[in-house]
Amino acid sequence: MSGRVVTSLTNPTVKAVRALHQRKEREETGLFVAEGLKIVTEAVELGQAPTILMYGKEADGHPLLRQAIAATLKAKGEVIEVTQDILAKVSRRDNPQAVVGVFRQVFQPLAKVDPKSATCWVGLHRVRDPGNLGTIVRTADAAGCGGVILVGECCDPYSVEAVRATMGSIFAVPIIKADEAEFAAWRKSWPGSVVGTLLTATSDHLSAPYRKPNLVLMGNEQQGLTPDLAALCDVNVKIPMRGRADSLNLSVATGIMIYAATA
Ligand code: SAM
Incomplete structure (x- = not known):
């Protein structure tokens, strides 16, 4: 041709x-x-x-x-x-x-985020696995989230593996990058709830108070959400673990949280 x-x-x-x-x-x-x-x-x-x-x-x-x-x-x-x-x-x-x-590649700065343009946003702290990241971008797209904020040193959302896992949503979902200090300062003006996810949290993810727009903050695959980041949240929640598994895969947990936060 x-x-x-x-x-x-x-x-x-x-x-x-x-x-x-x-x-x-x-x-x-x-x-x-x-x-x-x-x-x-x-x-x-x-x-x-x-x-x-x-x-x-x-x-x-x-x-x-x-x-x-x-x-x-x-x-x-x-x-x-x-x-x-x-x-x-x-x-x-x-x-x-x-x-x-x-x-x-397109990265948006934090300053360009308009929180009220969506009911839910996703923050990922030090995500390591490109398959997880791509799957989360796809889920964020499906649920109508405003964007995915990569906090700290994360894997590359534009790697071939991550892009494959997005199934095209990489073009639809704004990707924002920030270091921990920038995020901590910017988060102070968030108009809704910043919801952290912790395996040690006592609040259940369905009964926690959510005030839209929600910013759901997820931890790293190995270490989980660090105490510094958890302390920045209005509430920390846990998805019940009813069997022997001690945690969920990051992208699965993010999907559950996104749909709870947009309900
Ligand atoms: N060993 C890590 C820990 O102690 O947190 C496990 C991390 S988990 C594989 C990765 C991330 O998925 C967590 O930081 C959290 O954001 C989310 N996650 C996984 N299972 C969860 C659950 N049951 N409740 C809430 N968040 C969960």
Whole structure:
């Protein structure tokens, strides 16, 4: 469709896209990779055109691909048709998606957050697992949350693994970054409840007082919510653990909290 078919792994565009698997490269370029025609289409519909669009023969001629190509070229991006082998190397998968897009990362500052624009926001302290982070962004989108605030040193929401787990919600949910001190200062002006989640809390997550907009604060996978962060919350709650498991997976706990806080 573009008239240009790339077959070599040493092609500079192919090398640049593959390099985006490295966090350092993503941070330096401000770019990231999203795979699949559905997700690329989602981005285009939300007004974010790819800077690079790669596709394999399999996708050629698909009306949504034509639309994505038009949006990429209009935004002065690059479009290349590539071999299955290149798609597999770019995705690091044997069965790669037939369409891969490169997009600009978007991080919002805390100052841009309008708390009252949504009933629930999610704060994640030092989240480590990209699959958890991506799943939480997807759940936040599904529940209509205002955004996901990454507090402290977190894994990269724009890694290939995290973006995959968002299933396209990475383009719909604002991602905000703040260090602990910034968050502690900013939180003072929060107009609703800041709800911490602690395994040692005595309040049940369903009976705790919630005042919208709620900011649900989740802890790290290993250490949980630190005492400093828990002390910043209006209330700390626990989801009952009725069996032998001592805690829930972070993304599962976040989903339960989001739906309790938006009810
Ligand atoms: N060992 C950690 C601890 O002691 O907190 C476990 C952390 S847990 C795997 C990760 C995060 O998920 C927690 O910080 C909390 O935010 C949330 N979480 C998991 N189970 C929970 C529960 N039963 N009630 C409330 N939050 C929970």
